[in-house]
Amino acid sequence: MDSNVHTPKPFPQPAAGYTQPFWRTELDDLDSHQSSADLPPETEILIIGGGYAGASAAYHLFNDAPQDKSLGVVLLEGRELCSGATGRNGGHLRPDLYAATKVYQERYGLEAAAEVVRYEISHMKQLEETVRNEGIDCDLTFTRSYDIFLDADHLAAAKAYYDSLVQYDLDFMSDVEYLTEKEAQTIAKVKNAKGGFSFSAGHLWPYKLVAGLIRIAVSRGLQLHTKTMVTGIGQTPSLEGFWPVTTSRGVIHARKIIFATNAYTSALAPEYSRAIVPCKGLCTQIQAAPGAPYEAIPETYVIRHGPGCFIYQISRKDGSIIVGGAEYTYRDSPAQWYSNSEDGSVIPNVETYFDGYMQRTFHGWEDSQATVKQKWTGVMGYSADSLPHIGAIPNKPGQFIAAGFNGHGMPVVFLGGKAVAEMAQKSISFSQTGLPRLFETTAERLTPIYDDTMGYP
Template identity: 35%
Template sequence: MTMGSSQSTAPSTAGAVEGGKAFPIPKGMSLSYWLQGVRSSPLIDHRTTEDLPKTADVVIIGSGMSGTLTAYELLTRPNPPKSIVIFEAREMCSGATGRNAGHCKPDQYRGFAKYEKIVGAEQAKKLLEHELETWSRLVEFVRAENVDCDLWVGDTLDVAMSQELAIKAIEVFDAYKAYGGKVDHITYISDPAEAEKVSRLKGAQALWSWKASTLYPWKLVAHIMQICLNKGLNLQTWAPVTSVTASTKAAGHWDVNTARGAVSARTVVYATNAYTSGVLPDFAKYIQPTAHMCNKVVPPRAFAGGKALQNSYGVLAARGGLYSINPRCSADGVVLFGGSNPNQGQLKAYLDADPARLFDDSLGNFQPVTDAVDELTASAFAGWGDDAPAPGVGPEYSWSGIIGLSADSLPFIGKVPDRPGQWISAGFHGHGMAHIFTCAPGLVTLMQGGTWAETGLPECLELTAERLMKIRDTPNFDKPVV
């Protein structure tokens, strides 16, 4: 790859703002499985220029999937901006995109009842169709660009581990189907014995399967980022934005302020997800940060080689728990556990005891969450514990990532009210991989003067003053959709 000049720096100690109060950028951060695997990449600490430019046509805050894909859409469409700067507070793509469990799984029925209560049945149906379109676009892009990101395409399984959960799930499935939802691509197995056989999970009561993907998300972002750099993008890592203020020198411009100086731009994009309130304090009411854990587990012989897992999973478990499982079928076979497992509530209680923890992704190996992963593998995967304990087998470590919970469970896409020239793509509620590959292009369509209808996105995702007013006084930061 051709690279611009790059400089490595120590982390800034600059603070940002949450709800009008300063909070520190965490000095340390856990390294996810994805971040561990790219320590030699010069993109991690890339700075295109030693000094910040004074001005830019567009400034994007955040270098994850949202920010990078937004830049790509701007630079590859007709009449691209002459200059774009991306600011990243720490390493490139070290936020949610670089910390998830690597699952791009479009929800194809399960969220229908929840979304119906929030936005009505028609919008709920559109949301599920939108997620399938998002997955399709991601797969098409990776294949067309021949991106080296461990893409796997295969059957993902939703597995109900009790009769009660199976009944609830089929009720939602049937309701979606009755409303006209497309389900002919979903295989439903109601026989417990057959569900156990297909899923390899003891105690499985029913399952639903359809196509989904796993991948190395950091490498996909790096590929897109390199295209942008080749087209003139200026990437500045370790440059946390402290505020965005109206320019006193140029009418209609905004000063994007950092400890290293300010860049003035007419257009600013917040691709900041959980950290949005740090630079847009009013959004503390609408996007709430919270840490989630992912676990890396090296499978034993019974689940290696010719016996390796061949599906990704959403395991519906007790107490509303959901294990998102990525066995990296087409790569190294390491099994990654994410989602909201039954002990995630204990992590939430720990975080709520100190608000500063909500932004801190240095947390690792939170034992109750790891215990739940151990319990699932020991009780449900037949033969998992047959081997004697040995170094290099079993749970290795876990890491934290910060999810941006939305006050109505849906991301915010569009203009920032009362701030002309400011745009946002954030609040993905733990489900960004199933949204971003359509939301970022949609946002750019709006930025270029298009209508919402031209974005092709569900109407309920549009950020409007009316939507904010509706949820302002009664936010519902429900558990994430995974």
């Protein structure tokens, strides 16, 4: 293993030229939009990043003030709209009910850990309401999620923790059902399964959600500038309180800045270089051959080969499967993925892993002739303590962050973007946002005492 691996450094901004995800096959009219030929010289609020976090912040900034063109909000995206992690993920909207909870409970206590779980679960209702009320067509679908274990010892440890949470009488545990070995093989249809759990989850077309939120914000006054890379931020604000921000299209001055830059944060805010590390992952779209037989599996999955070794998957209405993960196949080759913000190529160790995946994993898919139709990489912002960084950036008045969402942003980012928008717009404190206490970005968390980036504990 590379001995430099635990000394992350600041990274270049997202580079041009990248693998093409399935989600970017139907592009929105705003994909390369620039609201004006030149950037405005100044703005009240500047959002950097046009993924899920930036879109949520933009949407919520205008939520209370529809048509208020004087609000002065500019969003800068270095590449096209939603071309970072959000446009390249697995589309899995799956709260983590008991897996990460164990780690958080050991580190911070049960109450703080349970706050995170409830927050994640609340995303399903929040997104359902927003998507319905705003008429955003993003294939949002709710179903059950199977968490299937192939290793008996791993399952036994998970079951013991599940039993302890049930004994605590936590409200959300009533949604979790245990599956025996037989049920995991016949109902969940997973070969060699030793057992598992199921609970409520969802999936969606992430690009269409982001494009929908951005379209609403633009219609209410957001100035959107894609293909505009932020290259630097001045060290001090002007006397009037405006930060000078250098971009590939000139300088813009902003009173408030929201970093929605996820994996790429440390390029602009080097104090985050140990707290948020860019780490590459791979995702695929798999489809059975036309007319070939296969059994429908409308549920979503996480299939665990052992501690820290898992694959996630959703089924789309068109019959295709989006599958990714298998980090364990390349974890010991850090040059392929760790501290790596390049999504222009696949990860060699996992490149062919998903060939024949459905046939070898699921009962009923043996004759499906399923093949990988598309594969792509994306860059996640792995946080050292596995928690996102949300709130006011220490020692930089007027600067805020919502980043470090790991491979688990879909049930976390939407309300994080809302919270950071409220902090920037209404000058409320982190505790007033109602976010889980563990999410607050603090000076202490910038010199982390944990390092989960090389593999989740």
